Amino acid sequence: MYRIALKMLMGDRGKYLGLIMGLTFAALLITQQSSIFTGLMTRTYSFIDDLSQPDIWVMDPKVQFVDDVKPLQDTQLFRVRGVQGVEWAVPLYKGLLKARLEDGNFQIVNLLGLDDATLIGGPPVMLEGSLHDLRRQDAIIVNDVGANTRLAKKPKEPGGKVVPVKVGDVLEINDKRAVVVGICQVKRTFQSQPVIYTTYSRATTFAPKERKLLSFVLVKAAEGTDLKVLTERIKRSTGLAAYTAQEFKDLTFNYYMKSTGIPINFGIAVMLGFLVGTAIAGQTFYNFTLENLRYFGTLKAMGTVNGVLLRMILLQALVVGVIGFGLGVGGAALFGYLMKGTELSFRLIPEILLLSGAAILIIIILSAVISIRKVMKLEPAIVFKA
Amino acid sequence: MFSNGTAVHILNVTKTFVTGQARVQALRGVDLNARTGELLMLVGPSGCGKTTLISVIAGILNHDEGDCIVFGENLKDMAQGKKTLFRGANVGFVFQAYNLIPSLTVTENVAVPLLITGTPRKEALARAIEFLERINLGDKLNALPGTLSGGQQQRVAIARALVHSPRLIVCDEPTSALDADTGRLVMEVLRNTALSSDRAIIVVTHDNRIFNFADRIARMDDGRIVLVEPQVATA
Numbered sequence: 176m177y178r179i180a181l182k183m184l185m186g187d188r189g190k191y192l193g194l195i196m197g198l199t200f201a202a203l204l205i206t207q208q209s210s211i212f213t214g215l216m217t218r219t220y221s222f223i224d225d226l227s228q229p230d231i232w233v234m235d236p237k238v239q240f241v242d243d244v245k246p247l248q249d250t251q252l253f254r255v256r257g258v259q260g261v262e263w264a265v266p267l268y269k270g271l272l273k274a275r276l277e278d279g280n281f282q283i284v285n286l287l288g289l290d291d292a293t294l295i296g297g298p299p300v301m302l303e304g305s306l307h308d309l310r311r312q313d314a315i316i317v318n319d320v321g322a323n324t325r326l327a328k329k330p331k332e333p334g335g336k337v338v339p340v341k342v343g344d345v346l347e348i349n350d351k352r353a354v355v356v357g358i359c360q361v362k363r364t365f366q367s368q369p370v371i372y373t374t375y376s377r378a379t380t381f382a383p384k385e386r387k388l389l390s391f392v393l394v395k396a397a398e399g400t401d402l403k404v405l406t407e408r409i410k411r412s413t414g415l416a417a418y419t420a421q422e423f424k425d426l427t428f429n430y431y432m433k434s435t436g437i438p439i440n441f442g443i444a445v446m447l448g449f450l451v452g453t454a455i456a457g458q459t460f461y462n463f464t465l466e467n468l469r470y471f472g473t474l475k476a477m478g479t480v481n482g483v484l485l486r487m488i489l490l491q492a493l494v495v496g497v498i499g500f501g502l503g504v505g506g507a508a509l510f511g512y513l514m515k516g517t518e519l520s521f522r523l524i525p526e527i528l529l530l531s532g533a534a535i536l537i538i539i540i541l542s543a544v545i546s547i548r549k550v551m552k553l554e555p556a557i558v559f560k561a
Numbered sequence: 562m563f564s565n566g567t568a569v570h571i572l573n574v575t576k577t578f579v580t581g582q583a584r585v586q587a588l589r590g591v592d593l594n595a596r597t598g599e600l601l602m603l604v605g606p607s608g609c610g611k612t613t614l615i616s617v618i619a620g621i622l623n624h625d626e627g628d629c630i631v632f633g634e635n636l637k638d639m640a641q642g643k644k645t646l647f648r649g650a651n652v653g654f655v656f657q658a659y660n661l662i663p664s665l666t667v668t669e670n671v672a673v674p675l676l677i678t679g680t681p682r683k684e685a686l687a688r689a690i691e692f693l694e695r696i697n698l699g700d701k702l703n704a705l706p707g708t709l710s711g712g713q714q715q716r717v718a719i720a721r722a723l724v725h726s727p728r729l730i731v732c733d734e735p736t737s738a739l740d741a742d743t744g745r746l747v748m749e750v751l752r753n754t755a756l757s758s759d760r761a762i763i764v765v766t767h768d769n770r771i772f773n774f775a776d777r778i779a780r781m782d783d784g785r786i787v788l789v790e791p792q793v794a795t796a
Contacts, residue, residue: 182669558656559616
């Protein structure tokens with residue numbers, strides 16, 4: 176009987192394809208928009224991911240997310256170093272400064288100042304030069320995307336390609352000379368500015384003069400120290416906020432979730448996909464059932480019990496659901512693959528597949544329920560109406 | 562009363578359709594017997610209750626009052642689920658509009674009643690092929706119903722009605738969509754293939770060209786059986 180159900184479904188080619196298209200569209204939109212949302216939200220804390228060495232981040236208690244820098248006095252570094260269980264603690268400068276390019280234009284850059292002695296917090300991948308080159312005079316390391324785009328020099332001839340910044344080029348940051356000694360690769364962040372690494376002491380000379388310039392204190396816990404205990408101890412001893420890397424990521428993620436319109440915007444797109452999918456699939460499936468009502472009635476008259484008819488309809492719904500889901504998710508994955516390496520953030524995680532699958536399941540259940548109701552209430556005597 | 566050789570025993574059956582304020586009394590106390598080994602025709606003008614009566618006899622419509630006993634089972638006392646199973650095992654249907662599922666092949670369509678009653682697919686298809694060959698449709702086994710003529714489709718429908726060996730065949734206007742020659746051919750197939758000593762056939766029709774295929778004709782008017790004729794002359 177289930178083979179009959181499938182043949183009935185696939186025999187009506189137009190409606191079958193219409194159903195699959197509706198569900199594919201829904202799965203595609205839900206998966207694609209959710210993946211872009213996830214990619215975007217991952218970018219909010221990708222800077223924390225890039226700094227893998229510290230266990231704990233110490234900062235002003237008012238800090239709400241990673242880019243919300245509220246500087247500390249340099250002396251706080253020593254207070255943190257004095258806390259029991261701290262293996263090491265190093266300073267980190269993070270700030271947006273104005274860089275003057277060779278052609279005279281200005282560009283806001285995200286400047287990171289690393290501990291002069293250890294250079295902890297450096298970029299995860301060096302493409303040219305070495306992290307230790309930062310010890311040279313006026314040295315900076317520029318990220319590849321920034322070097323190739325916003326910091327790039329104008330084309331040599333009109334309509335030509337821009338000339339990427341390369342090792343040896345000179346910029347001015349806040350009127351101070353800065354020499355590019357390396358090109359690095361970092362994860363894309365939520366902010367689109369070029370990322371420039373230098374030493375902490377040099378960063379504080381680039382930065383406008385302020386009483387407080389220390390953005391974060393990066394802490395490594397001594398071996399065997401419980402991170403939870405240590406963060407509590409740092410908080411108590413210094414009055415500062417201390418988070419494990421994961422906690423800091425969560426803080427940043429939650430800030431963007433609660434304080435920006437991003438979730439609502441993407442949520443609307445996802446909901447739209449769900450509603451359009453439900454409308455198309457529900458309507459098409461109902462029409463399919465209506466047009467086959469005579470045959471369902473015939474099957475009922477010939478002795479098919481309601482339970483079997485119910486399972487036949489559910490199977491039909493499930494088959495179009497699975498195919499639509501597969502095509503939609505496949506389309507979204509292909510989209511992500513083709514967009515790899517572009518500015519677009521796209522992160523397809525298993526949870527999104529579950530979300531998309533659940534949405535499609537709800538759509539097909541809603542669609543099937545309407546049809547099932549019709550068939551269950553069907554009077555088999557309709558078969559004698561010509 | 563019910564006795565050996567009686568397939569269907571109808572006693573004072575009534576049925577009223579209610580739609581809003583409107584009440585239509587389709588059956589007004591029908592009494593009728595159908596015997597095994599006979600082809601009984603129900604004839605009468607449009608709206609006289611023929612289709613309602615075979616719907617009740619076939620167990621696809623509940624009646625209001627009276628008894629409808631089919632092979633010893635009173636359908637009035639039967640639960641809906643049991644009635645469905647009873648139909649699957651005991652009743653074969655031939656419809657005016659054939660009602661063949663368009664996306665199934667001829668063989669698959671004929672196999673449907675067997676699949677409903679749980680026969681394994683392979684066996685069901687083999688039985689269907691056997692029946693189709695018996696009615697000279699062996700060359701159309703894999704054809705889709707839409708590619709067949711009306712007469713061929715109705716012969717397929719007859720094969721479908723017979724394949725699971727039901728004891729009662731109900732036919733609703735089986736020839737009304739066919740020309741005279743094809744109608745006669747279909748009735749010959751029905752009579753020659755379906756009629757047996759343990760089976761009854763009830764045909765609802767207003768096509769007087771096929772009256773001569775009946776063993777008895779029950780004439781209906783205004784929801785009642787007004788005359789049962791044992792012999793018929795060709796119109």
